[in-house]
Amino acid sequence: MSAELTLHAAFVGHIAAALDALERAGTLPAGLNRAAVAVEPPRDPAHGDLATNAAMVLAKPAGTNPRVLAEALVAELAKLPLVSAAEIAGPGFINLRVDTAAWLAELRAIAALGPDYGRSTLGAGSTVNVEYVSANPTGPMHMGHCRGAVVGDALAALLEFAGHRVVREYYVNDAGAQVQVLGRSVHVRYREALGEDVGAIPEGLYPGDYLIPVGQALAAEFGDRYAAAPESEWLDLFRTRAVAAMLVMIKDDLALLGIHHDLFSSEAELQAAGKPAEAEAWLRAQDLVYDGVLEAPKGKTLEDWEPVALPLFRSTRFGDDQDRPIRKSDGTWTYFGADLAYHFQKAQGADALVDIWGADHAGTVKRIKAAVAAMTGAKGTATPFEVKLVQMVQLLRDGEPVKMSKRAGTFVTLADVVREVGKDVVRFTMLTRKPEAQMDFDFAKVVEASKDNPVFYVQYAHARICSTLRKAAAEGFAPDAAALDRLGDEELALVKLAAQFPRLVEAAAVAREPHRVAFFLGDLAAAFHAYWNIGNDRPDKRFIVAEDAALTGARLFLAAQIGQLVRNGLALLGVEAVEEL
Incomplete structure (x- = not known):
């Protein structure tokens, strides 16, 4: 069945039909942009069930008074x-x-659509590339990566549910200085595997034990061929092998969270294919790159700073505070230069781009957005591009900071956390706050x-519903929609809250904010528990009223649909709904 069965979709259609009628009557001019017209619950439920801003947003372009237009629109809507x-x-x-009757029909629609309730055609099949995690391939995943990984994965699922085609991408930063350090670190472990006493891992190299198996594999394959050889003979080989081993580890770690990417794009391969040079040539042809000299960094004098002509991208044309170099003085690509080419390549295969970055990258957002706007907008409309920043997570145990992992050397691994508290707890917790807000992850509290x-x-809430349905079945009762008109105001309040889910999915997808689903589930669970608690004091308000089979069937039907909705929301977050606790 289609999304048109939902109350939200139906009233979006009703508002559109009413506006069409006003156009035909000449009250509204034809062709007005209705993109800002919204249909949603009013902030205060006492004001009604649904509200629309149609008259407010269309009155000015229509050249009329909002209240006059509202009166004409109300006259149309009152006919429904x-x-x-x-x-x-x-x-x-x-x-x-x-x-x-409309709310009871919506309850039936939840049952009819089941796991598809809330699914939307909003995206119309357009492709959104969501890049997330993209951690440097220098070790196992740690909790600094976890939040962005979950936010990105939940966003991808949300966008698919809202009708988009989604490409889940991981950008492998395997061309910088850090992977050179990784290659040198593995060489130490390689010599260690050959029996050499390497002592303490030298300062500046990666000390984690996770590199020991990589060194052992290289020793088994090459013997002592590279033990005393100059770095120029082994660095590229060791770096390549180490990155490959780290990616296997990273994919295994992400799999523990239920995360799988469609595409792993290599920065090294991008550069080897000449993509940054192609991007530079194209930008020069558009007069968006020129050779210039940057201002001296603050605090530097002419004695300790030498001005050098560099290829600069004109990012100030697009809101940045200065133009940015795309290559260094030695001719190698800056991170920005390589990133610029990578995003240009991504934009060729997507209608919109979303990057999930750590908050420590906030300083580069403006310039890369400027670059994407420049490169994709030169031949028409720019590809929509958003960067979502995710704050770090502080790990606590009973309020105290958690000690680092010996295996990792400098951090707590994601795998250790997932194995201790479980995938579902980690994923849901990461979405219980807006990603731009600081978060504490206390091992004791998240399992409380x-x-x-x-x-x-x-x-x-879900386990309670399942338990109630099991108990009812044992007593000979089952969900039954035959007597839904027996449901009262308290039960209808639950239905009205549940009916917001389709609208919420679309709004969260447009805003690129999957945490809204977690917030909604929290509100729905609280409302369900509140209704349950009424029955603690009033037996006539319980789900199972033994002497009234019809009412029991109606309430069980309601409970079953609330359970379905919890499952639908949790599925978007990548969390399994438990049937008992």
């Missing part, structure tokens, strides 16, 4: 059989009250069986 009231609020907002723990609270 499922609208019990249509009222104007303030300068022109329209609040709608929807007949109970408490309503203060959002992971537990949502899972507990």
Whole structure:
């Protein structure tokens, strides 16, 4: 079944049809841009069930007064059989009250659509490239990478659910100084595997034990051929082998979180294929790159700084505070130069780009957005490009910072955390705050069986529903939609909250904010638990009322659909819904 079965989609259509009618009547001019027209619940439920800003956003381009337009629109909407009231609020907002029959139909729609409830055609099949994680391939994944990995993966799932085709990409930074250091570090482990006493790992190299197996594999393959050989003979080989081994480790670590990328793009291969040089030539032809001299860095004098002519990208044309070099004085590519070429390549195969970066990269956002705007907009409309910044996670154990991992050398590995608390706990927790907000991950609190723990609270709601359905089945009751008209205001409040899910999916996809799904699930779980607690004091409000089979069937049907909705939301977050706790 299609998304048109949902109440949200139906009323989007009703508003559009009403606006069409006003156009035909000459009240509205034809061809107005309706992109800003929204249909959503009012902030205060006392004002109604749904609200639209249509009159507010269309009045000015239509050359009319918002309230006058609202009055004409209300007259159209009041004709709908499922609208019990249509009222104007303030300068022109329209609040709608929807007949109970519409909410009961929505409950049936949840049951009919099941795991597809909330799925949207908003994306219309357009391709979005989501690049996330992209950690340097110098060791296992650590918790500094975890949050961005989860945010990116949940965003990819959300965009697919909203009708986009998604490419999940990992950019392998395998062409810089850090992978050279990795090659040297592996050479130490290689000599160690041959029996040499290498002592303490030299300062500046990677000390983690995870490089020991790589050194052993190289020793088994090459013997002592490179033990005393000059660096020029082995560095490229050892670097390549080490990066390959690290990528295997990284993919295994991500798999523990249920994360799998469609594409791994190599920076080294990009440079070997001459893509940065192609990008530079193209940009010069567009007068977007020129040879110039940068201003001296602050605090530097002419004695300790030498001005050098470099190829500079005109990023100031696109909002940056200075033009940026794309190559260094030795001719090698700057990180920005290589990144510029990489994004140009990505844009060839996608309608929109989203990068998930650590907050420590905030300083480079403006310049790379300028570059993408320049390169993709030169021949028409620029490819939409967004960067989502993710703050670091502080690991705590009972409020105290967690000690580093011996195996990793300098950090706590993602694998260690997932094995201790579980994939689902890690994934959900990473989405319980906006990614730009600081986060503490306390090992004790994330597994606490408490309503203060959002992971537990949502899972507990689903487990409670499953337990109720099992108990009802044992007593001879089953979900039944035959008597849904027996549901009262408290039950309908749950339905109205659940019915927001399709709209939420679309809004979260447009905003590129998967954490909104986690927030919604928290609200839904809280509402379900609140209704459950009413039954603790009032037996007539329990899901199973033994003396009233019809009412019991209706409430069980409601519970089953709330459970379905929890599963749908958790699936978008990559979290499994548990049936018992």
